[in-house]
Amino acid sequence: MGLPVSTPTTDLPPGGQTRARSSWVVARAAVVAPFTRRVGRGLLFCLAGLPFVVVNPVTLFVVAVDLVWLVAAGARGNPSPANVATAAAGVGLLLVLLVSTTAARRLGSLQRMLATRLLGVRVGAPPPLRRSPGGRAWFGPGPRDGVGWRVMAYQLAKLPVGLIELYAVFFWIGGLVNLSYPLLWGAFRNHPPGAQLSPVPVFTPFGLFGAGTFRVATLAGTFAAAAAGAAMLLAAPWVIRAVTAADAWLIRGLLGPGRLAQRVHDLELSRALAVDDSAALLRRLERNLHDGAQIRLATLAMNLGMAREKLGDDGEVRDAAAVRELVDAALRGAKDAIGELRGLARGIHPPALDNGLADAVASLAADSAIPVELEFRIPVRPTPAIETIAYFCTAELLANAAKHSFANKIAIRVAGARDVLLLSVADDGTGGADPARGTGLAGLAQRVAVVDGALTIASPPGGPTKITVELPLRA
Secondary structure, eight states: OOOOOOOOGGGSOHHHHHHHHHHHHHHHHHHHGGGSHHHHHHHHHHHHHGGGGTSSHHHHHHHHHHHHHHHHHTTOSSOOHHHHHHHHHHHHHHHHHHHHSSHHHHHHHHHHHHIIIIIOOOOOOOOOOOBOTTSOBOSOOOTTOHHHHHHHHHHHHHHHHHHHHHHHHHHHHHHHHHHTHHHHHHHHOOOOTTOOOOOEEEOOGGGGGTOSOEEEOSHHHHHHHHHHHHHHHHHHHHHHHHHHHHHHHHIIIIISOOHHHHHHHHHHHHHHHHHHHHHHHHHHHHHHIIIIIHHHHHHHHHHHHHHHHHHOSSSOOSOHHHHHHHHHHHHHHHHHHHHHHHHHHHHHSOGGGGGOHHHHHHHHHHHOSSOEEEEEEOSSOOOHHHHHHHHHHHHHHHHHIIIIIOOSOEEEEEEEETTEEEEEEEEOSOOOOOGGGTSSHHHHHHHHHTTTOEEEEEOOTTOOEEEEEEEESOO
16 A cells, blocks of 8 residues: 655646635735835835825924913913914914915825825826916915815825824834844843843834733844744735825825816817827828729729720720730729728728627637637627727737737627626737837727726736726717
């Protein structure tokens, strides 16, 4: 009877392989996370945001109460209600002054710049200040400026978030200090035999809540401190990501343009994209007609004219072979011109869309050089404009996959939910799809944005690639 042999990972069932792979990915992410640039930028954002906690209504109020109490009572007793009222009035006037001038707007602009450069969060600027009829800007937006008051609201919400960001920074500093305890012990614990030394405190994040702080008095205890430091360093990236995500959410909601202003901006952008798209379509049609069908028709007319000259005016055919050759050339030119015009018409509105988007996408999948798995679930047929955009997006994405992905399989999913058409094209290729590399994705994003749609790209290096197009069912 032989010894039992352990089953290797490759022999596990598919579910076991998936769980093993997921566990490995999570473990690897936990170890690598502290050393990524994203975490470093998040840490810099937390440090750069700490001074803004001072420009906070609560902080200013506390400072104002202390100053009024110091001046009026000479730091004797407790602040009186009159001192508190005076401080509140002073802080209120200061906030009105910040909002009435451009100081609040500049403060919000600085916060948006930090979020863009360090977190990669791009927030649109609020509407600019209005100008006087003479073209000169006013001294400031005035006390009714909603943008300035939203900045003050962000500063008020920044106080608890900033404290949590300081707590996240402590994870890094305390973790590094605790991790160095075994090395520092030998460097600073050189003492004569018999000397009594005080235990060294070890601070952990839980120590801020009255638990988790302990003391070490031996070299073996320093390794417990090092273990606590390593745990803090592994947890620090996730704390940084959580708190910076909360701060980014506040920046989007309070420091960006209001909902109405953002909607107006989006509509203006969609209108500009629609105008540019229609102008580009007209230029493309003119160029294709001029360089294709027009030249073929001109050649056709010239060949027919030359054939007529060869026939002569008296009915006698002087060179039948030459006439036959010219007529054959004219016939080929006519067929090519018809093909060019048919291709142009198909580019404007594919005939396959007459039977619906499902048949049109199925025809594209059937013509693909890579095997395609198609899933189509739309309860309501979209409008013709949406069907056309979805069709051309599918055609472009299939062409990109065939040219650049080196994939073995493509999956197309088309679904409709809540008045939204979701089109996704995924492949198991090499990945690395980037709109900046000229693969046609930038043009697709522009075409989708015309109808307030969105294009999402998930294509890490090494694959797989999944591109999702979100369109309204009705334009």
